[in-house]
Amino acid sequence: MLEAVDLACERGGRSLFRRLSFALRGGELLRVAGPNGSGKTSLLHILCGLLSPTAGAVRWEGTEIRRLREEYSKQLVYIGHAAAVKDDLTAAENLRITCTLAGHRVSPRQIRQALDSFELADLPVKRLSQGQRRRAALARLLLSQSLPLWLLDEPYAALDAAAGRLVEELIDGHVARGGAVVFTTHQDTRVRASRVIDLDA
Amino acid sequence: MLEAARCIVVRDLLVAWRRRSDVATALLFFVIVTSLFPLGIGAEPDLLRSIAPGVIWVAALLSCLLSLGRLFAADHADGTLEQLLLSAAPLGVIAAAKAFAHWLVAGLPLVLIAPLIALQYDLPAPLYPVLALSLLLGTPVLSLIGAIGAALTLGLRGGGVLLSLLVLPLFVPVLIMGAGSVDMAAAGLAPDGQLLLLAALLIVAAAFAPWAIAAALRISME
Amino acid sequence: MTAQSVKWFWYASPQTFYPVAGVIARWCGAAAAVLCAAGLYIGFFVAPTDAQQGEAYRIIFIHVPAAWMSMFIYVVMAFWAAIGLAFNTRLSHMMASALAPTGALLTFIALWTGSFWGRPTWGTWWAWDARLTSELILLFLYLGFMALQAAIDDRRRAERAGALLAIVGVVNVPIIYYSVQWWNTLHQGASVSLTRAPSMAATILTGMLIMALAFWMYSIAVTLVRVRCLILENR
Numbered sequence: 001m002l003e004a005v006d007l008a009c010e011r012g013g014r015s016l017f018r019r020l021s022f023a024l025r026g027g028e029l030l031r032v033a034g035p036n037g038s039g040k041t042s043l044l045h046i047l048c049g050l051l052s053p054t055a056g057a058v059r060w061e062g063t064e065i066r067r068l069r070e071e072y073s074k075q076l077v078y079i080g081h082a083a084a085v086k087d088d089l090t091a092a093e094n095l096r097i098t099c100t101l102a103g104h105r106v107s108p109r110q111i112r113q114a115l116d117s118f119e120l121a122d123l124p125v126k127r128l129s130q131g132q133r134r135r136a137a138l139a140r141l142l143l144s145q146s147l148p149l150w151l152l153d154e155p156y157a158a159l160d161a162a163a164g165r166l167v168e169e170l171i172d173g174h175v176a177r178g179g180a181v182v183f184t185t186h187q188d189t190r191v192r193a194s195r196v197i198d199l200d201a
Numbered sequence: 202m203l204e205a206a207r208c209i210v211v212r213d214l215l216v217a218w219r220r221r222s223d224v225a226t227a228l229l230f231f232v233i234v235t236s237l238f239p240l241g242i243g244a245e246p247d248l249l250r251s252i253a254p255g256v257i258w259v260a261a262l263l264s265c266l267l268s269l270g271r272l273f274a275a276d277h278a279d280g281t282l283e284q285l286l287l288s289a290a291p292l293g294v295i296a297a298a299k300a301f302a303h304w305l306v307a308g309l310p311l312v313l314i315a316p317l318i319a320l321q322y323d324l325p326a327p328l329y330p331v332l333a334l335s336l337l338l339g340t341p342v343l344s345l346i347g348a349i350g351a352a353l354t355l356g357l358r359g360g361g362v363l364l365s366l367l368v369l370p371l372f373v374p375v376l377i378m379g380a381g382s383v384d385m386a387a388a389g390l391a392p393d394g395q396l397l398l399l400a401a402l403l404i405v406a407a408a409f410a411p412w413a414i415a416a417a418l419r420i421s422m423e
Numbered sequence: 424m425t426a427q428s429v430k431w432f433w434y435a436s437p438q439t440f441y442p443v444a445g446v447i448a449r450w451c452g453a454a455a456a457v458l459c460a461a462g463l464y465i466g467f468f469v470a471p472t473d474a475q476q477g478e479a480y481r482i483i484f485i486h487v488p489a490a491w492m493s494m495f496i497y498v499v500m501a502f503w504a505a506i507g508l509a510f511n512t513r514l515s516h517m518m519a520s521a522l523a524p525t526g527a528l529l530t531f532i533a534l535w536t537g538s539f540w541g542r543p544t545w546g547t548w549w550a551w552d553a554r555l556t557s558e559l560i561l562l563f564l565y566l567g568f569m570a571l572q573a574a575i576d577d578r579r580r581a582e583r584a585g586a587l588l589a590i591v592g593v594v595n596v597p598i599i600y601y602s603v604q605w606w607n608t609l610h611q612g613a614s615v616s617l618t619r620a621p622s623m624a625a626t627i628l629t630g631m632l633i634m635a636l637a638f639w640m641y642s643i644a645v646t647l648v649r650v651r652c653l654i655l656e657n658r
Contacts, residue, residue: 012577050286051423074289082280086212088219100208103289124219349591353584357574366570367588370563371595374602381609402598413591420583 001025002047002149002180006056009042016042017199020056026148026178029171029192031185034199040184041081043199044153047182048078060149074103076149081157083137087126091115091136094125099143106143114142118163134158141170150174152183205290206298213302216275223271228310231264235318246323253322254332254383258376260318261311261336262343266368268307269347270361272299273418277355286422296414297407300348301341308340331386331396338399339379345410346371352417375402435512437654444647444654452644458637462488465630479543483627486536488635489529490558494596496526496642497561500568501593504586513657514650516582519589520572521649525642527565533558553607557600564592578657 007020016039024030032040045051047058049065049072058065065072085094092111099106115122118135125133138155150171156164171181217224238256239249276282285295315336316329324332350368354360382395434440466484473480500522507515537555538548549555568585575581 048287070289070291073287078287080283084280084284086216086281088216097208097212101205101288353588363570363574367567370560373560374598377602377606417587420580423580
């Protein structure tokens with residue numbers, strides 16, 4: 001479903017990776033490994049469509065994502081390093097906005113459930129700790145289970161053991177239901193990846 | 202699509218409301234700047250009456266410029282801008298919604314405060330509606346064109362000053378037509394021509410600026 | 424791909440363009456020198472003295488061609504910017520970046536000579552004449568373009584941001600020009616305008632055209648030299 005063909009990425013005059021190709025189908029989990037600065041985030045950005053690769057193309061269901069634009073965006077969830085929540089709004093308000101912008105309707109009950117699973121109170125985000133903020137960002141996963149593609153940049157960063165386990169379960173569940181997940185991580189995780197791309201090589 | 206636009210406008214208004222003091226300071230700037238001119242030039246009533254439209258318009262321009270720097274910077278810092286680029290609605294629509302929200306917070310209040318300033322300058326009463334209308338038509342254009350500059354200078358050092366250099370030349374037609382319309386009315390002539398031109402600028406800006414803003418955002422976020 | 428399109432993109436490669444640019448620059452530079460000498464000769468020795476303005480009007484031979492070229496170069500710059508954005512060719516972006524300083528210089532010359540013309544004619548060094556004011560705003564547009572490109576470290580983002588700014592600018596230039604013209608009539612009334620130059624005797628027009636051509640050749644030469652430098656920098 002997701003195909004990367006001969007991707008190359010150059011940033012700041014440095015070539016991060018070249019001739020990177022892979023195909024990812026539903027039900028598969030791809031882990032991108034590599035030290036800091038090896039281009040993991042850039043690769044995820046290219047797969048989202050936020051960054052244009054120096055060479056090569058990314059295809060979704062056979063069509064280049066450059067042509068699909070919003071059609072492609074509607075089918076994916078991207079959670080990056082930044083929490084992507086507005087400090088002045090509550091976690092619930094942030095979730096509702098994120099889902100509306102992504103094009104799907106959610107009921108207040110569903111939002112409440114998502115926040116409860118991650119043990120988040122309905123406070124303005126600026127009053128939450130780093131870990132809680134990260135959980136507020138990841139709570140979105142519970143509302144995006146119908147989206148076929150998840151792109152997660154360091155999903156386990158700044159999470160405690162319990163929250164980390166919850167995220168692992170979510171990823172496992174999504175893959176089991178036929179979704180595709182691409183994630184980067186430094187940490188050891190029990191989630192078994194169908195495939196690993198090591199950008200250090 | 203409209204769902205997403207409405208969502209963004211409401212979101213930005215909510216954030217602005219919760220940071221009321223930031224918004225208020227920008228409007229206070231408008232009032233302070235207009236108070237500086239009599240202090241610098243002299244408070245002779247005839248002189249003030251003749252420079253009033255120009256002063257109010259220039260102050261509106263500068264006030265707008267001040268708040269434009271924040272338009273995308275906050276979203277860029279907390280990561281929400283990335284998510285906006287990945288949303289289900291076309292980026293042009295999102296850009297238009299952001300510019301509209303900016304106008305509601307930074308431009309519309311100027312339209313409401315301007316009559317008070319005009320009072321300070323002893324502007325004749327019949328000119329008030331023309332002044333208000335010119336600002337009502339012109340300030341959205343400033344938000345739209347300014348947003349292009351804000352998107353281009355996203356995250357750059359010296360961003361605020363650079364933004365001014367880029368955007369002020371583009372503001373000149375709006376300034377000329379806006380202040381000019383009030384001057385025409387002051388001279389006893391009909392300001393229709395200038396107001397219609399402002400309306401035309403607004404329509405053209407509303408039609409084309411969102412796409413330029415979207416392109417600029419993509420360029421800056423790469 | 425047809426033979427035509429292959430040939431265009433062949434020259435779009437910086438490596439192939441480098442020697443070509445050098446050759447063209449040399450010829451244009453020579454042409455500029457010759458034309459400039461001819462134009463100035465006509466301007467300062469052949470053209471008749473004006474009844475109204477005396478000898479002072481002769482600065483028109485530099486002022487008007489410089490102003491024409493400054494506007495022309497902005498349009499060309501925007502053209503290359505658009506090509507660069509559309510086809511993603513680096514050389515097009517380099518052309519746009521190379522044109523800006525020359526355009527800014529010519530705009531400055533137009534303003535400076537305009538000021539010299541104004542002094543004996545009106546008695547002031549600066550009058551808010553429609554053309555001078557438009558040229559001033561054009562100078563800001565050029566400087567803004569150069570400042571934006573200088574402020575961005577990432578070359579690709581700098582080129583594309585500048586390109587978008589140039590395109591937005593070129594669309595606005597007619598609007599700015601028209602509104603400044605209108606503003607001038609509202610506030611200046613019937614005072615002497617620089618745009619109403621002494622009635623165009625044939626020699627004067629010829630002189631101005633030759634100088635315009637000289638500036639054009641100069642611009643091409645200098646721009647191509649600059650492009651060669653950019654090509655070397657960006658290898």
